[in-house]
Amino acid sequence: MTETSEALLEVRDLVVEFPTRRGILRAVDQISFSLMPGEVLGLVGESGAGKSLTGTALIGLLEPPGRIASGTVRLKGQQINGLPPEELRKIRGRRIGMVFQDPLTSLNPLYRVGEQLIETIRTHLPLSEAEARQRAVDLLMEVGIPAAERRLDSYPHEFSGGMRQRVVIALALAAEPELVIADEPTTALDVSVQAQIIAVLKRLCREKNTAVILITHDMGVIAETADRVAVMYAGRIVEIGPVRDVIKSPRHPYTKGLMGSIPDPEAEAERLIQIPGSMPRLTHIPKGCAFNPRCGFANDQCRTERPPVRAVGKGSVACFLDEAQLTALSLEARR
Amino acid sequence: MTAVASASHADAVPLLTVEGLRCVFDVSKPWLNRVLEGASKQSLQAVDDVSFFIPKGETFALVGESGSGKSTIAKMIVGLLRPTNGEIRFDGTDITKVGNAAEMRRLRRRFQMIFQDPYASLNPRMRVDTIIAEPLRAFGILSEDGAIATRVAELLRLVRLDPADGVKFPHEFSGGQRQRIAIARALAGNPEFLVCDEPTSALDVSVQAQILNLMKDLQAEFGLTYLLISHNLAVVRHMATRVGVLYLGRLVEVAPSRQLFTAPRHPYTRMLLDAVPDLAMSGRQRLPVQGEIPNPITPPSGCFYHPRCPLANERCTQERPALVPAAEGYVACHAVAEGRAA
Numbered sequence: 026m027t028e029t030s031e032a033l034l035e036v037r038d039l040v041v042e043f044p045t046r047r048g049i050l051r052a053v054d055q056i057s058f059s060l061m062p063g064e065v066l067g068l069v070g071e072s073g074a075g076k077s078l079t080g081t082a083l084i085g086l087l088e089p090p091g092r093i094a095s096g097t098v099r100l101k102g103q104q105i106n107g108l109p110p111e112e113l114r115k116i117r118g119r120r121i122g123m124v125f126q127d128p129l130t131s132l133n134p135l136y137r138v139g140e141q142l143i144e145t146i147r148t149h150l151p152l153s154e155a156e157a158r159q160r161a162v163d164l165l166m167e168v169g170i171p172a173a174e175r176r177l178d179s180y181p182h183e184f185s186g187g188m189r190q191r192v193v194i195a196l197a198l199a200a201e202p203e204l205v206i207a208d209e210p211t212t213a214l215d216v217s218v219q220a221q222i223i224a225v226l227k228r229l230c231r232e233k234n235t236a237v238i239l240i241t242h243d244m245g246v247i248a249e250t251a252d253r254v255a256v257m258y259a260g261r262i263v264e265i266g267p268v269r270d271v272i273k274s275p276r277h278p279y280t281k282g283l284m285g286s287i288p289d290p291e292a293e294a295e296r297l298i299q300i301p302g303s304m305p306r307l308t309h310i311p312k313g314c315a316f317n318p319r320c321g322f323a324n325d326q327c328r329t330e331r332p333p334v335r336a337v338g339k340g341s342v343a344c345f346l347d348e349a350q351l352t353a354l355s356l357e358a359r360r
Numbered sequence: 361m362t363a364v365a366s367a368s369h370a371d372a373v374p375l376l377t378v379e380g381l382r383c384v385f386d387v388s389k390p391w392l393n394r395v396l397e398g399a400s401k402q403s404l405q406a407v408d409d410v411s412f413f414i415p416k417g418e419t420f421a422l423v424g425e426s427g428s429g430k431s432t433i434a435k436m437i438v439g440l441l442r443p444t445n446g447e448i449r450f451d452g453t454d455i456t457k458v459g460n461a462a463e464m465r466r467l468r469r470r471f472q473m474i475f476q477d478p479y480a481s482l483n484p485r486m487r488v489d490t491i492i493a494e495p496l497r498a499f500g501i502l503s504e505d506g507a508i509a510t511r512v513a514e515l516l517r518l519v520r521l522d523p524a525d526g527v528k529f530p531h532e533f534s535g536g537q538r539q540r541i542a543i544a545r546a547l548a549g550n551p552e553f554l555v556c557d558e559p560t561s562a563l564d565v566s567v568q569a570q571i572l573n574l575m576k577d578l579q580a581e582f583g584l585t586y587l588l589i590s591h592n593l594a595v596v597r598h599m600a601t602r603v604g605v606l607y608l609g610r611l612v613e614v615a616p617s618r619q620l621f622t623a624p625r626h627p628y629t630r631m632l633l634d635a636v637p638d639l640a641m642s643g644r645q646r647l648p649v650q651g652e653i654p655n656p657i658t659p660p661s662g663c664f665y666h667p668r669c670p671l672a673n674e675r676c677t678q679e680r681p682a683l684v685p686a687a688e689g690y691v692a693c694h695a696v697a698e699g700r701a702a
């Protein structure tokens with residue numbers, strides 16, 4: 026988790042909380058990571074890990090009473106959390122594009138796709154109506170929509186789910202942002218459509234050197250797409266590192282269990298590795314290491330103290346086990 | 361397609377045989393709209409001449425993308441939906457033709473279904489022990505309260521839950537625990553056959569692993585036969601003995617699991633396998649996915665896959681390919697039959 030001045034995005038000790046009648050719930054708990062220009066960072070974890078809240082917190086879209094309680098988010102060195110709403114709105118769309126699981130979150134069903142694209146383009150770029158229209162056609166072509174010129178006049182419901190998600194990608198990229206945050210962009214899609222969408226997203230972001238935070242629960246999608254991956258559990262990042270290291274030789278006991286529990290499409294095995302229990306609710310996050318009740322290595326320290334994040338190999342791990350033990354785990358997990 | 365249904369592989373005794381199964385839905389606009397707008401009646405073939413069999417103790421999986429007809433087949437098998445045509449023989453009896461209510465009840469007890477969303481299938485106002493006891497009472501398996509309580513506790517232990525959890529309500533459990541409750545209820549009447557429609561699709565992978573392991577344990581312990589329906593190819597490979605691949609309501613390939621995953625024959629199966637993310641990061645060469653699934657109300661002529669198929673020719677646009685034997689399975693493809701598919 027090195028921070029350098031060239032980083033595109035730097036997140037430091039980000040905390041997201043929900044005040045409730047029964048006290049304050051911490052959904053994102055002191056996470057830190059950075060992202061280089063053009064880099065694809067996977068944010069992975071099971072449901073309830075805090076992935077989506079992290080994504081929405083970064084772009085100032087947390088729904089009240091949810092709030093950033095502490096920590097900083099810097100875009101090219103400039104702190105963007107705490108900016109006035111209108112300034113954040115300018116950053117969204119222009120410098121940070123967004124793609125959500127449901128394309129209809131980003132598309133207005135009452136307007137033609139072309140109108141929405143042209144409006145977004147003209148909001149952020151100094152182009153004439155005709156130039157913006159041409160750019161909209163180019164964008165639709167780039168995301169692989171056949172007969173793009175004609176499709177400008179179609180409404181969102183006239184597209185298939187996959188084609189709609191392509192339109193959303195076109196919208197997200199319309200102003201050539203430096204960063205795209207994609208939250209489960211393919212989760213609602215069939216596997217063949219998912220393959221197409223991932224291919225489009227990867228190709229365009231590489232061509233335009235756009236960095237991506239790809240939020241998903243699907244390790245396969247991460248393996249296909251990400252350069253680095255951060256694994257979240259109960260609001261914390263438990264492991265972060267180069268994608269190949271994390272997937273092929275996970276070090277943290279949770280990551281190792283997670284990888285072992287995925288049926289391997291390349292091979293059959295009698296039994297899957299199974300982690301007992303499930304992700305805790307926010308009201309019941311265990312003391313110490315949040316994973317301790319499910320961890321086969323937990324000791325007294327794990328039950329009382331929170332493990333610090335420390336560098337191991339080319340990545341970082343939040344676990345009390347020493348380096349030799351973690352490495353032994355990773356060797357055992359190697360596929 | 362009788363050959364498919366009656367083919368004997370090894371010494372398999374089919375517990376379930378499905379032959380020429382078809383389901384057509386009327387998807388016309390309401391009568392008044394048709395009159396006013398001059399629209400004609402429209403129908404949708406959700407399941408189109410599907411045949412397969414499942415030997416006792418095995419797991420047969422149906423895979424396919426959404427809308428391929430998987431759930432419709434499941435519902436017809438468990439009697440939630442009437443087939444338009446076709447036979448469903450369970451242990452020799454065509455269950456679509458059983459007229460006698462008592463016989464149907466006897467048969468119904470022998471097969472059960474598990475759904476994707478366990479919450480929707482569990483009555484939120486009922487205690488878990490009452491939910492699990494329901495089939496025991498309904499099928500008249502047990503009537504005495506003490507015996508029922510003992511059996512419910514046994515079932516809860518079987519699915520690795522605490523018998524003390526019986527007094528709780530469904531909302532007090534996690535998704536994975538709810539699916540265990542649904543399994544316990546399904547097992548109450550000692551069924552031989554379980555239809556599992558996307559049983560882990562709503563669950564996290566670590567919880568999915570628990571449920572898949574449990575399903576395997578239960579199968580080994582009780583000799584259960586499974587029809588597993590899933591869009592997740594890795595899950596299917598992990599669980600199934602044999603696999604059928606559906607495309608727009610038609611079976612395009614049926615093969616032993618290992619053969620299907622290591623040497624797929626049908627161009628659609630190949631595309632589907634290539635589309636699965638490469639978790640092993642092997643960097644293997646894959647063909648890009650062409651096109652999208654067509655509208656099922658107006659499917660293409662001939663082979664439904666022809667607009668997307670790299671091997672399509674004139675014949676494919678005209679003639680529906682029959683499901684014919686290929687290696688240890690069956691494939692419905694002209695190119696495979698003609699020896700054109702490498």
Ligand SMILES: Nc1ncnc2c1ncn2[C@@H]1O[C@H](COP(=O)(O)OP(=O)(O)O)[C@@H](O)[C@H]1O
Pocket residue numbers: 043050052070071072073074075076077078079088091306307
């Ligand atoms: N508005 C809210 N109020 C209270 N808790 C919330 C709210 N939104 C999300 N949460 C909780 O925060 C946790 C993380 O949510 P989320 O970021 O959506 O997880 P993920 O995207 O990893 O599945 C979950 O336990 C969720 O229930």
Ligand SMILES: Nc1ncnc2c1ncn2[C@@H]1O[C@H](COP(=O)(O)OP(=O)(O)O)[C@@H](O)[C@H]1O
Pocket residue numbers: 385386387404405406424425426427428429430431432433656
């Ligand atoms: N009750 C119904 N009325 C009309 N069409 C239906 C009905 N149920 C399913 N269908 C259609 O039948 C096809 C197969 O659906 P389904 O069996 O649910 O597919 P799968 O489970 O493989 O996703 C789809 O095109 C679906 O829209």
Ligand code: SF4
Pocket residue numbers: 277278279314315316317318320321322323324327332343344345346
């Ligand atoms: S800190 Fe302790 S409980 Fe947490 S993952 Fe490491 S060994 Fe397990």
Ligand code: SF4
Pocket residue numbers: 626627628663664665666667669670671672673676681692693694695696
């Ligand atoms: S029958 Fe023709 S179009 Fe259909 S899968 Fe085979 S080669 Fe392709």
Ligand SMILES: [Mg+2]
Pocket residue numbers: 076077078209
């Ligand atoms: Mg989410």
Ligand SMILES: [Mg+2]
Pocket residue numbers: 430431432
């Ligand atoms: Mg279904």
